[in-house]
Amino acid sequence: MSLENKPSERDLEKPDSSKQANTGTSPEEPWKHPLQHRWSLWYHKNDRNRSWEENLLQISSFDTVEDFWALYNHMELPSKIAEGCDYSVFKYGIKPMWEDRRNSQGGRWFVKLRKNQAVTDNCWLETLLCLIGEGFGELGADVCGAVVQIRKKSDMVSVWTADYRSKDSNTRIGEILKKRLYMDPKSCILYQAHGDTQAKNGSSKTARYVGR
DSSP states (O other), X not given: OOOTTSOOTTTTSOOOHHHHHXXXXXXXXXXXXEEEEEEEEEEEOOOTTSOTTTTEEEEEEXXXXXHHHHHHTTSOOGGGSXXXXXXXXXXXXXXXXXXXXXXXXXXXXXXEEOSOHHHXXXXXXXXXXXXXXXXXGGGGGGEEEEEEEOOXXXXXXXXXXXXXXXXXXXXXXXXXXXXXXXXXXXXXXXXXXXXXXXXXXXTTTOEEEEOO
């Protein structure tokens, strides 16, 4: 897969509205910078009177840098949403649930975060920029999306991959994620297949990656 047309880190910087205003753009807004993929933002609320899937709401979709920032700047930061709730950003057409056919054979890297608003918000934003800015490079084809979960004792950011059996690819994705989150090289992150999570048995397909 060629990387020539993928947005760079510079492309994902917040756009300068003054420059946009002087371009004399048409209704098609040709100044917008397209992303490699179209993405959807999901919100899962904690309502125990409804089923898990009923609590899953698709908020919006975007496929340009400008539309991403417009959405991000108008949504509550993860640290501000209620405990038990999640944000997810997945490739368009993929639901952030194990039962989706494109997730059924997959797994996730997950990073537990101490309860600190700045840490949670910064890690989530950095994960999103890596995700939509093709920070995983050619391995991006194996990435489905990312989730941030807000819980009472600790928060968690995870990156979902398509196939838990792709050990080499998954390991490299974990390496990139760890570097992007500026984690201690001696710390470890955990990869778990969705099937293991469902069965509450992480012994058979769970692997740890420890940075060098």
